[in-house]
Amino acid sequence: MEGTVNRRMLTGNKAAAWGARLAGVDYVPAFPITPQTEIVETLAKWFAGGEMTGKFTNMDSEHSMFAAAGAAAATGVRVFTASSSQGILYGMESLYTVTGWRVPFVMVNVSRALATPITLEPDHNDVLALRDAGLVQFHAETCQEVLDLILIGYRVTEDPRVCLPVLVNMDGFYLSFTREPVLLPDENAVREFLPPFKAEQPVFQASTPQARASAIFGGSHYSYFKFQQHLALQKAGDVFKEAAREFADRFGRSYHALEPYRMEDAEYVFVMSNSFATKGKSAVNKLRQKEIKAGLLKLVQVRPFPKKELAKALAGKKRVAVIDQNISLGSGGILFPEIAAALYPVQDRPETLLPVVGGLGGKDILESDFDAIIDRLDKGDATAPLLLYNEHDLAQFRAMQKIAGKTEEVLS
Amino acid sequence: MTDATDKTYRKIKDLPLEEEVAPGSPLCAGCGGLEGLRLAEKVLGHNVVYSNAAGCFTLMSIFPFNPLRGSWLYTTMSAPTATSQGIRDALDIRKNKYGMPESEDLQVMVIAGDGSTYDMGLSPTSAAIHRKLDFIYFCYDNQGYGNTGFQLSASSPYGSHTQTAPPALEHPAGAEQESKDIFEIWKAHNPVYLATVTPREPVDLANKFAKAKTLKGPRLFICLAPCPTGWGFDPSLMHQIAKLAVDTGIFPVREYFEGKVTHTKIPRKRVPVEKYLELQQRFRHLFEPKRQDEIIAHIQQKVDDYWKPYE
Ligand SMILES: Cc1ncc(C[n+]2csc(CCOP(=O)(O)OP(=O)(O)O)c2C)c(N)n1
Numbered sequence: 001m002e003g004t005v006n007r008r009m010l011t012g013n014k015a016a017a018w019g020a021r022l023a024g025v026d027y028v029p030a031f032p033i034t035p036q037t038e039i040v041e042t043l044a045k046w047f048a049g050g051e052m053t054g055k056f057t058n059m060d061s062e063h064s065m066f067a068a069a070g071a072a073a074a075t076g077v078r079v080f081t082a083s084s085s086q087g088i089l090y091g092m093e094s095l096y097t098v099t100g101w102r103v104p105f106v107m108v109n110v111s112r113a114l115a116t117p118i119t120l121e122p123d124h125n126d127v128l129a130l131r132d133a134g135l136v137q138f139h140a141e142t143c144q145e146v147l148d149l150i151l152i153g154y155r156v157t158e159d160p161r162v163c164l165p166v167l168v169n170m171d172g173f174y175l176s177f178t179r180e181p182v183l184l185p186d187e188n189a190v191r192e193f194l195p196p197f198k199a200e201q202p203v204f205q206a207s208t209p210q211a212r213a214s215a216i217f218g219g220s221h222y223s224y225f226k227f228q229q230h231l232a233l234q235k236a237g238d239v240f241k242e243a244a245r246e247f248a249d250r251f252g253r254s255y256h257a258l259e260p261y262r263m264e265d266a267e268y269v270f271v272m273s274n275s276f277a278t279k280g281k282s283a284v285n286k287l288r289q290k291e292i293k294a295g296l297l298k299l300v301q302v303r304p305f306p307k308k309e310l311a312k313a314l315a316g317k318k319r320v321a322v323i324d325q326n327i328s329l330g331s332g333g334i335l336f337p338e339i340a341a342a343l344y345p346v347q348d349r350p351e352t353l354l355p356v357v358g359g360l361g362g363k364d365i366l367e368s369d370f371d372a373i374i375d376r377l378d379k380g381d382a383t384a385p386l387l388l389y390n391e392h393d394l395a396q397f398r399a400m401q402k403i404a405g406k407t408e409e410v411l412s
Numbered sequence: 413m414t415d416a417t418d419k420t421y422r423k424i425k426d427l428p429l430e431e432e433v434a435p436g437s438p439l440c441a442g443c444g445g446l447e448g449l450r451l452a453e454k455v456l457g458h459n460v461v462y463s464n465a466a467g468c469f470t471l472m473s474i475f476p477f478n479p480l481r482g483s484w485l486y487t488t489m490s491a492p493t494a495t496s497q498g499i500r501d502a503l504d505i506r507k508n509k510y511g512m513p514e515s516e517d518l519q520v521m522v523i524a525g526d527g528s529t530y531d532m533g534l535s536p537t538s539a540a541i542h543r544k545l546d547f548i549y550f551c552y553d554n555q556g557y558g559n560t561g562f563q564l565s566a567s568s569p570y571g572s573h574t575q576t577a578p579p580a581l582e583h584p585a586g587a588e589q590e591s592k593d594i595f596e597i598w599k600a601h602n603p604v605y606l607a608t609v610t611p612r613e614p615v616d617l618a619n620k621f622a623k624a625k626t627l628k629g630p631r632l633f634i635c636l637a638p639c640p641t642g643w644g645f646d647p648s649l650m651h652q653i654a655k656l657a658v659d660t661g662i663f664p665v666r667e668y669f670e671g672k673v674t675h676t677k678i679p680r681k682r683v684p685v686e687k688y689l690e691l692q693q694r695f696r697h698l699f700e701p702k703r704q705d706e707i708i709a710h711i712q713q714k715v716d717d718y719w720k721p722y723e
């Protein structure tokens with residue numbers, strides 16, 4: 001069982017750093033970006049002070065950083081790295097490249113909306129830009145989840161059936177800089193759950209020369225490698241189940257691809273992810289006080305996309321709203337069509353499946369927004385996405401426009 | 413001629429007989445860069461892991477074939493150096509933290525073209541030299557983006573034809589800017605070792621790699637890579653063109669070590685540059701349909717200016 005447990009108040013960033021430390025990470029290539037920087041600063045201190053051993057390398061960009069992370073993993077050490085927002089975009093080419101190398105490591109993304117306009121607060125366009133890149137994705141609601149999913153993440157990424165990087169996502173500010181009580185598991189207990197890294201694939205060393213990531217001519221060979229990657233990523237769902245079960249046995253906290261909240265008798269369901277799920281749960285409780293049977297389904301595992309679990313959880317639910325904190329410009333929320341596709345083959349799929357886009361750039365989602373969603377669900381009007389932007393938001397913007405000397409209407 | 417490098421090899425027959433780069437890769441016949449790599453690897457041996465930047469040499473390793481005895485990792489156009497950093501760091505961690513035996517260690521080495529080296533890969537390489545990464549950088553310099561069909565790179569010389577800076581009435585030179593001086597840029601980073609090499613000077617090349625092999629830290633090579641396909645000459649002329657590049661003084665063969673630049677091959681009586689230019693299709697517009705004396709003179713002047721302090 002668990003051994004001694006250490007309860008601390010930690011920010012999401014500190015919890016992430018603790019995850020890497022408890023995992024016995026050997027190597028951290030790093031590059032700063034708000035709101036992630038606290039993670040790598042903390043790790044830098046621990047490497048400097050000897051609490052962590054191996055190497056911390058200051059890289060020159062995220063493009064370089066992810067390349068170094070993948071290369072070190074291909075050479076047989078346990079790697080951790082972290083980034084956010086522009087860093088993800090800048091490193092995108094390297095991320096696609098290293099997932100094709102089929103190497104294990106864990107990275108944290110601290111979500112922050114993408115420029116332009118440049119801002120610091122979160123939404124999920126950064127992490128969902130990696131939707132198709134071949135990483136396993138777990139999205140955390142709490143600081144505890146950040147830590148636990150990193151530990152479980154190493155079990156998933158290093159499993160020979162997977163050999164793909166794992167990304168753990170948390171929201172910038174709402175989680176990265178918010179202190180919450182976190183149970184730090186005992187190091188020895190973690191070592192039993194997650195033994196030191198032993199690469200399952202050949203690594204770069206003199207006795208095992210290898211060519212990796214050779215060029216391919218012809219779509220058929222290319223397809224073979226890509227389908228392999230796809231199947232491995234799908235397999236990661238089963239591996240996560242196994243690892244999470246063992247984690248629950250050892251540490252008493254359970255993780256699943258989806259987390260249902262007051263779903264049993266729910267007539268209205270909000271599908272959400274990350275830290276705003278906490279706001280959603282609180283809204284559910286408020287609505288229940290008003291005798292409205294609401295529930296929430298939290299997406300934890302975003303890749304592989306848990307289609308079957310979603311279909312099962314939402315079958316028979318009449319009114320479902322998918323709250324995307326991201327926007328695919330010209331289309332709407334990014335996750336909505338994936339959820340709709342998962343529900344399509346279900347006999348008793350929801351009558352109304354409402355796309356909602358909100359929380360962009362860290363904009364709060366208010367209780368009144370949840371009321372508005374219920375309202376729309378009752379009307380059964382799901383033809384266009386509901387954009388969460390109210391009179392108050394508009395008034396605030398108009399005030400800014402006035403300062404800027406602009407008075408005519410520019411937003412209809 | 414002087415030869416200031418430590419002489420591990422005195423004549424061509426002294427070079428190791430063993431081949432690390434097997435014949436039969438899809439690279440072009442007469443590829444000067446490949447010949448340079450072949451000679452370098454004779455000295456370095458096969459305990460090498462190559463990080464490759466997107467370019468012609470990427471095609472050396474096409475699944476499931478690979479002509480190298482060392483290890484290979486294809487990266488991206490701009491991250492081969494960062495990749496070498498990751499591998500080097502991991503090997504060091506395994507040695508220091510986990511007791512990996514020395515015999516498992518590898519020389520990490522970048523293989524990149526000039527497009528990657530002079531342009532988008534420059535910043536990561538600058539950073540790696542600054543971090544004193546223990547690695548060898550091999551730039552095969554064919555003075556253009558070869559793999560994509562020979563477009564202008566920052567290494568394309570003034571007066572040369574490339575697909576994206578074609579000579580025209582208003583732009584008679586083709587490439588209108590002088591190539592970037594990567595030797596001086598790298599030198600300003602004060603690497604442990606820096607040298608230019610050419611496949612036409614195999615003993616000089618081999619001695620420089622032999623010297624680099626004894627050193628630790630950033631060791632950087634620019635290998636002139638006469639490119640039949642991009643430069644427009646018959647593959648059989650590769651060595652002649654490489655020789656003329658040295659004999660005209662266009663390509664200075666030199667090294668930078670312990671704060672000093674030494675020319676390891678000094679052309680005492682320089683051949684006029686046009687002897688080098690006229691053999692290559694990429695300079696054809698300097699001679700036909702009308703001879704462009706001004707441009708040829710400019711190229712000659714630049715070479716003369718370079719060598720003046722050493723005469
Ligand atoms: C980010 C990126 N942009 C563009 C390319 C397309 N590309 C592939 S090889 C190449 C030319 C590389 O030139 P150089 O480094 O000189 O090597 P060479 O092709 O001459 O061997 C280019 C532009 C790429 N692979 N990656």
Ligand code: SF4
Pocket residue numbers: 439440441442443444445446468469554558559637638639640641642
């Ligand atoms: S295009 Fe030039 S550099 Fe590229 S392989 Fe052919 S000869 Fe070599």
